Amino acid sequence: MSAIDTSEPTRRDILYIATGAAGAVGVAFVAWPFIHQMNPDASTLALSTTEVDIASLEPGQSVVVKWRGKPVFIRNRTEKEIEEAKSTPIAELKDKAARNANLKDSAAEATDANRAVEGKENILLMVGVCTHLGCIPLGQQGDFGGWFCPCHGSHYDTAGRIRKGPAPENLLVPNYEFISDSVVKIG
């Protein structure tokens, strides 16, 4: 671009490069609002916690509540269902990680105890979104008595762990805590 053809970089060359670089940074700054506008807005982010009273939930029953636009499964498991989940060897699981946001150790194994919170092992609370492509599994169905996703045939057991089908991970356990004996706060 320089009018004088020389092998040495001139003052003008430096100015051209500096101008171009400043322009590129400017374009990146201007582009960001146009990308970031697509992310969840403030009203979507505001709906981040939900409280549920599960006093009337008898063993064997389950409810589905909505949290952040997604369904959350809460099942009061029977003795038999807990026993089935406990007796399954870890080696048989497709996904051996607990996927429980309440555990400090993110590499914890997917034992039945690690899928619930301490003291409330009978209550199983999970995000009801299939880890394959986001459908909602149907409860009390499938080959393992847990959940079955009708979209692409994933079977989950009574601890919400993937056992058969294309889903790669166990159903996700979100952060939750019992704020009284029967009220659980999700998020």
Place this chain on the structure above:
Amino acid sequence: MSGGHSAYVPKSGFGKWMDARLPLARLVYDSFVAYPVPRNLNNWYTFGAILSLMLIIQLITGIVLAMHYTPESTMAFASVEKIMRDVNYGWLLRYMHANGASFFFIAVYIHIFRGFYYGSYKNPREVLWILGVIIFILMMATGFMGYVLPWGQMSFWGATVITGFFTAIPIVGDSIHTLLLGGFAVDNPTLNRFFSLHYLLPFMIIGVVILHVWALHVTGQTNPTGVEVKSEQDTVPFTPYATMKDLLAMIVFMLVLAYFIFYMPNFLGHPDNYIEAQPLVTPAHIVPEWYYLPFYAILRAITFDIGIPFTDIVLINSKLGGVIAMFGSLLIFFVVPWLDTSKVRSAAYRPLFKQFFWIFVIVCVGLGWLGSKPAEGIYTTMSQIFTFWYFFHFIVILPVLGLVEKPKPIPASITEAVLAKTGNGDTSNANN
């Protein structure tokens, strides 16, 4: 345009004045009147024109439907019902648009398979072919987003499954997923942006179609013999010959479309889409529109992890594997001009390729059928076999056939082939 010389001679004074300033009439005359086309084009070559007509129909019906539709999650479903019941001729416009989309895909699939059969993608038409594949991908994106707009159960859950593909991407997948949806699940922000993009993409398709036609007019059309045009004797002028032939084909195609619009308007749709979207209830059996079914079957066929044998190390889990296979089945079209090693274009002179072509057609139709079935038992096994063959056809059969196949003798020119067949230059029976 193909020779670079123009046959246009402006007649009026205004025509001469314009020609010296903006030679638009010259461009139209050279491209659609005097433009020479091979004299032996059969009816399979009319689908390009049919596709142009379908694009125009979709644009016009779409623009008027947008005058009555509300892209808001609590009102979208009701606004579509309002179009069906209250808007003057709303039912007709909506059925034209919905069935038009299906017929757009029928035409594009015939057009693509015609290209496979006659080797239309081969040197020097690679760029023409690639532009066509880009149009096809844009059509699929447009069709998908359009299907979400009525906000029925299949709209919602189809959107959930298809946007879920992006969560398969390692590390950044979840962030991309949230960015696309504008939330943690498909909801009002998703519907809003899909409406905006559904309106935008057809205009991008027009842009690529212009490039596609431009590339076509640079190289000239292929023809059923696969022999290039060698003299003026091999061609006829676009108008009236191709114009009239295309027009007749359009009328026949429109008659079939009209039959669907007036007598079976919901045959190609899914009844569940007349149920308003329910974010907490997944339908028992999610199926996309029929024209995505082969790709959907490939997605579901990968039920196994791919890893290092005899270890627990998983390189590609079944979810990512399915998504890669599905996108791969589409992206492989881009390299077909280089996978097919045969110098002979037309399947008419390739006895082995002709058989494998029809096997491939059966495999694609079979995958479509499997995509509509539940993902269990024998259907999964069959999907895996068919998916294997789909890729085997492109990656192994196409390159190997070019090396081992002995083609039949090729005619010296288009005219020679036509005269040998009919003896009088009649092109009406060249369709085999």
